[in-house]
Amino acid sequence: MxxxxxxxxxxxxxxxxxxxxxxxxxxxxxxxxxxxxxxxxxxxxxxxxxxxxxxxxxxxxxxxxxxxxxxxxxxxxxxxxxxxxxxxxxxxxxxxxxxxxxxxxxxxxxxxxxxxxxxxxxxxxxxxxxxxxxxxxxxxxxxxxxxxxxxxxxxxxxxxxxxxxxxxxxxxxxxxxxxxxxxxxxxxxxxxDRPVGRRVALRRVLNRFTGLGSKPGQVIEWFGLADRYDDRQALREDYKAIEERVPVMATEILWELLGELDWDADDLTYLLPPQLSGRMTKKITEELDVPGATEISCVADTGNNGNALPFLQIEKLFEKMATGEKALAVAVESSKWIKAGFALEKV
CATH class of the missing domain: 3.40.47.10 (Thiolase/Chalcone synthase)
Structure with missing residues (x-):
C-alpha cells in the first residue's frame, strides 16, 4: 500500500x-x-x-x-x-x-x-x-x-x-x-493520481439516476429461503421499453458530457457506445451520429456481460489510442434508468 x-x-x-x-x-x-x-x-x-x-x-x-x-x-x-x-x-x-x-x-x-x-x-x-x-x-x-x-x-x-x-x-x-x-x-x-503506465486521463464521469416515476426496464430477483419456491421469474426484461428509451438517453448523455467538457463532437477520435447487443449497439451508434469518431464495440463477440463491458471497450481503445486523442463512453442502465458515461484523453 x-x-x-x-x-x-x-x-x-x-x-x-x-x-x-x-x-x-x-x-x-x-x-x-x-x-x-x-x-x-x-x-x-x-x-x-x-x-x-x-x-x-x-x-x-x-x-x-x-x-x-x-x-x-x-x-x-x-x-x-x-x-x-x-x-x-x-x-x-x-x-x-x-x-x-x-x-x-x-x-x-x-x-x-x-x-x-x-x-x-x-x-x-x-x-x-x-x-x-x-x-x-x-x-x-x-x-x-x-x-x-x-x-x-x-x-x-x-x-x-x-x-x-x-x-x-x-x-x-x-x-x-x-x-x-x-x-x-x-x-x-x-x-x-499521476500519469503513469497507459497515461490516460479520466476527464469526466457521469452517473445520474433518471428513473423517477418510471417502471423498471429490467428486474433481477433475489430469492431467500422464505420465497425461493414462488413463481416469480428470476430475470425479467421489458425489451420494448429498452429499445425505445436507451437510444434517446444515450444521445442525451453524449451531448451532456460534451457540454460539461466544452468539447465538440469533432474533437472525439473514439466513441464507446452502449453495449446492449450487436443489433441495439449498431442502432444506437447510428443515432448518436458522430461520424468522425471510430466506434469501439465488443458486445457482438462477448455478449452483454454487464459491468465487464466498459473495461473490454477500454482495452480495445488502448490498442489504438495515441497521445492527444480523446474518447467518450456512453452507458445506460435500464433497470431503473441510469445515465452514465465517461471521457478519456491520452496525455
Whole structure:
C-alpha cells in the first residue's frame, strides 16, 4: 500500500493499466441454439450477437469460474502491466449486478485472491452503470488527495440465470432474450493520481439516476429461503421499453458530457457506445451520429456481460489510442434508468 500523501494537484485521475477476463471458449449462436432448442437465425437477426462466454458448462451446468475468479484474473492482468505495482494499491472498488454471495461481498474475495490487506474495499450493486459508478467513486477518492492508487473492477456472471434444462419451445420472445443476450466476464483498471503506465486521463464521469416515476426496464430477483419456491421469474426484461428509451438517453448523455467538457463532437477520435447487443449497439451508434469518431464495440463477440463491458471497450481503445486523442463512453442502465458515461484523453 502506498503512502497516502497528496493526490493529483488538479484532482485528475488517470487510467494506468487495464485487464480483462472471459471464461472458456466462445459459444457460437449455432451451439447456443442447439443447446437451448431455439432458432439460430432469430438470435442473429433479433439480437445481432455472434458469440459469448459462459462461466458455467453449457451442457452440465457445472460452475467453472466464479465472479471472484474472473475479477481476480482481470485485476492480476491489469496489475502486471508496466508502470504498475500491486503494493501501491490503496483501495478497491467493484461494480456488479451478480455477486457470488450477498455476504461476504465478492470484492473481498477478490482482494484476498490478490493478496491485498488493510485497504478499503467497496462493492456497488448495479447493472450496466456499475462499472462507471466504480470509476466515479475511484476518481473522487483520488481527487480527495488521501489516496494515490486504486483498483477499479467490474464484472458479471449472468449465466447463473441460464437454465439449460428448461423447455423453451413455448417461451415468449421477451423471455428468450434473456437466454441469448448475455455472457460472462470481468475487467479491471488501475487508477492513479499521476500519469503513469497507459497515461490516460479520466476527464469526466457521469452517473445520474433518471428513473423517477418510471417502471423498471429490467428486474433481477433475489430469492431467500422464505420465497425461493414462488413463481416469480428470476430475470425479467421489458425489451420494448429498452429499445425505445436507451437510444434517446444515450444521445442525451453524449451531448451532456460534451457540454460539461466544452468539447465538440469533432474533437472525439473514439466513441464507446452502449453495449446492449450487436443489433441495439449498431442502432444506437447510428443515432448518436458522430461520424468522425471510430466506434469501439465488443458486445457482438462477448455478449452483454454487464459491468465487464466498459473495461473490454477500454482495452480495445488502448490498442489504438495515441497521445492527444480523446474518447467518450456512453452507458445506460435500464433497470431503473441510469445515465452514465465517461471521457478519456491520452496525455
Amino acid at each position: 502506498s503512502e497516502q500523501t497528496g493526490g493529483a494537484a488538479d484532482g485528475t485521475a488517470y487510467l494506468a493499466a487495464i485487464g480483462t477476463a472471459l471464461p472458456g471458449e466462445a459459444v457460437t449462436n449455432a451451439v447456443l441454439a442447439k443447446t437451448l432448442g431455439v432458432n439460430e437465425e432469430w438470435i442473429e437477426v433479433f439480437i445481432g450477437t455472434r458469440t459469448r462466454h459462459f462461466a458455467r458448462d453449457l451442457n452440465t451446468g457445472e460452475i467453472r469460474h466464479s465472479l471472484a475468479d474472473l475479477c481476480a484474473q482481470a485485476a492480476e492482468r491489469a496489475l502486471a502491466e508496466p508502470g504498475v505495482d500491486a503494493s501501491e494499491v490503496d483501495f478497491v472498488v467493484m461494480g456488479t449486478a451478480t455477486p457470488d454471495t450477498l455476504m461476504p461481498a465478492t470484492v473481498n474475495h477478490v482482494a484476498d485472491a490478490l493478496g491485498l490487506d488493510q485497504v478499503p474495499t467497496f462493492q456497488l450493486q448495479s447493472g450496466c452503470a456499475g462499472a462507471v459508478q466504480a470509476l466515479a467513486t475511484a476518481r473522487s477518492m483520488i481527487a480527495s488527495g488521501e489516496y494515490r492508487t486504486g483498483l477499479v473492477i467490474g464484472g458479471d456472471v449472468c449465466s447463473k440465470h441460464l437454465d439449460v434444462k428448461r423447455d423453451l419451445k413455448d417461451a415468449a420472445p421477451s423471455d428468450l432474450v434473456n437466454f441469448v443476450l448475455f455472457g460472462d466476464g470481468a475487467g479491471a483498471a488501475v487508477v492513479t
